[in-house]
Amino acid sequence: MTLRPLEGRVALVTGSSRGIGREIALALGRAGAAVGVNYRRGAEEAGEVVAELVAGGGRAVALQASVSDGADVDRLADEAVAALGPVDLLVLNAGIASRGLPIADTDPDEVVRVVYTHAINAHRLTSRLLPGLRAAARGDVVAISSSEVSAMRPGGAPYTMGKAALEALAFTLANEEAHNGIRVNVVAPGLVVTDMGAKLVKAKLGLDDMAALDAEQPFGRVTRPSDIANAVLFLTSPGAAMVTGQRIVVDGAVSASLEG
Numbered sequence: 178m179t180l181r182p183l184e185g186r187v188a189l190v191t192g193s194s195r196g197i198g199r200e201i202a203l204a205l206g207r208a209g210a211a212v213g214v215n216y217r218r219g220a221e222e223a224g225e226v227v228a229e230l231v232a233g234g235g236r237a238v239a240l241q242a243s244v245s246d247g248a249d250v251d252r253l254a255d256e257a258v259a260a261l262g263p264v265d266l267l268v269l270n271a272g273i274a275s276r277g278l279p280i281a282d283t284d285p286d287e288v289v290r291v292v293y294t295h296a297i298n299a300h301r302l303t304s305r306l307l308p309g310l311r312a313a314a315r316g317d318v319v320a321i322s323s324s325e326v327s328a329m330r331p332g333g334a335p336y337t338m339g340k341a342a343l344e345a346l347a348f349t350l351a352n353e354e355a356h357n358g359i360r361v362n363v364v365a366p367g368l369v370v371t372d373m374g375a376k377l378v379k380a381k382l383g384l385d386d387m388a389a390l391d392a393e394q395p396f397g398r399v400t401r402p403s404d405i406a407n408a409v410l411f412l413t414s415p416g417a418a419m420v421t422g423q424r425i426v427v428d429g430a431v432s433a434s435l436e437g
């Protein structure tokens with residue numbers, strides 16, 4: 178297998194200035210794809226991701242846009258294509274946590290904001306990029322969901338509603354676009370060591386250091402962003418050409434051990 182299996186492809190990764198998206202952008206870029214590094218506020222961090230890819234001989238560009246805003250989403254799609262060419266690999270990663278309140282106490286505006294960010298504008302972005310995805314020899318869409326969708330825990334409604342709708346988008350798209358050569362899959366992480374993960378652990382467990390959780394994990398450590406990036410890399414690689422409409426949970430056996 179070639180060392181750069183994504184050579185010639187054009188990727189856009191939403192929310193890739195930090196955390197999981199950053200590792201996905203770096204992995205896809207190192208594999209040869211040109212990468213649009215989308216960010217909302219983190220211009221400096223996005224610039225670092227781009228600089229690292231360019232230093233490695235790759236092509237990358239930082240693209241500011243909030244995926245919470247419809248007009249921004251349209252502009253993001255158009256700027257990505259203008260800068261890099263038609264996008265044939267889209268990773269729907271950008272996401273925000275919800276406040277953790279029960280449905281009875283949740284402001285409806287929060288539900289709208291969270292579901293728009295995760296799902297409704299993911300629909301909008303995907304739809305706008307579909308002509309390029311269809312025209313390519315191969316198209317890929319990977320949605321970053323969450324293992325929380327299987328749990329539907331109390332207090333998680335805006336977030337799990339957003340992720341469940343994102344998964345519905347992905348699986349419907351897989352059925353609609355297979356004949357156009359587009360593969361669509363879902364990666365569902367458990368807890369991951371990122372800023373979002375750290376905030377969650379602080380809020381729920383009062384812990385300042387996520388590493389404190391390593392010892393109690395089935396595989397001896399909490400999942401890292403690179404573990405999620407590896408799953409995305411596999412799904413978009415030539416080796417996964419016949420894989421579509423699938424959901425891969427990457428949580429280090431946490432949900433498996435709960436069931437056991």
Ligand SMILES: NC(=O)c1ccc[n+]([C@@H]2O[C@H](COP(=O)([O-])OP(=O)(O)OC[C@H]3O[C@@H](n4cnc5c(N)ncnc54)[C@H](OP(=O)(O)O)[C@@H]3O)[C@@H](O)[C@H]2O)c1
Pocket residue numbers: 191192193194195196197198215216217218219220242243244245270271272273294321322323324365366367368369370371372373374
């Ligand atoms: N961490 C976990 O435990 C975990 C578990 C399951 C699923 N996930 C999912 O994985 C994805 C990435 O999470 P993460 O942990 O890496 O999050 P994170 O550490 O909070 O990083 C979020 C990234 O998304 C960007 N972003 C946030 N809101 C955005 C918006 N409206 N428009 C564009 N970009 C935006 C941020 O950019 P700026 O810095 O520029 O704002 C940043 O690059 C999310 O969809 C999350 O729901 C995370």
